[in-house]
Amino acid sequence: MLLRSCLLARTLVIVGLAGLLKDFSKAGASASHSDCKGASIADVAETLEKYSECFHKMVTEGEKTSINLLAWRLQEMLNLLRPLQEKLCKPLALCPHPLAPRNGGLVCVTIDGLQYCKPMCNKGYDFQFLRKTRLYETCGNTTGFAWTTQYIGGDELAVCSPSEVAVSGAKSAYFPANSTCQHTIAFAEAEKEQINIFLQELREEGIDIGRQDHKADCIMCGY
Structure with a gap:
């Protein structure tokens, strides 16, 4: 049967x-x-x-x-x-659309006219550059409406390369072992969890999230 x-x-x-x-x-x-x-x-x-x-x-x-x-x-x-x-993730006005890393993604929020995007890698991948103290990139009036990035030219914020160990980024900069970026955004609760984790990290850095634009919350996946 x-x-x-x-x-x-x-x-x-x-x-x-x-x-x-x-x-x-x-x-x-x-x-x-x-x-x-x-x-x-x-x-x-x-x-x-x-x-x-x-x-x-x-x-x-x-x-x-x-x-x-x-x-x-x-x-x-x-x-x-x-x-x-x-297109579901709209960048801040005048800011170019950031490129999400292939085999990973970007968790993005907008607070008080500044967009913050945290690069994340899927399991089995790690960042090319050390990012332990560089949790996110920003774009807005204070950056001349250009993305802060370790890469020269373009709007690439991070690269996730194949790796057996994940040591270049903060612990929260990797999607759960049983998930991926695409799997995360397929479920509203999982997506919201990653956004909340990022907001808490920004709060701990002294950033006032009270003027957050909730409509701009999103996760972009690379491909």
């Missing part, structure tokens, strides 16, 4: 994605207006979540064509979603 359900799930996932996504290439399948009417991102997420327990078995038993098709569909979805994720 479980195998039958998994095989059915595999078909539903592929067909469902193909139906919900619009024409990604000249040779790709197009969803009709009736297919897309009333559909949402939540529908796709719910479908993937529903069959996640069977997914490993689907992959190991899947045929080459179906695996490649699903990988392509998912990649096309990511190509659309990632730019939208960036």
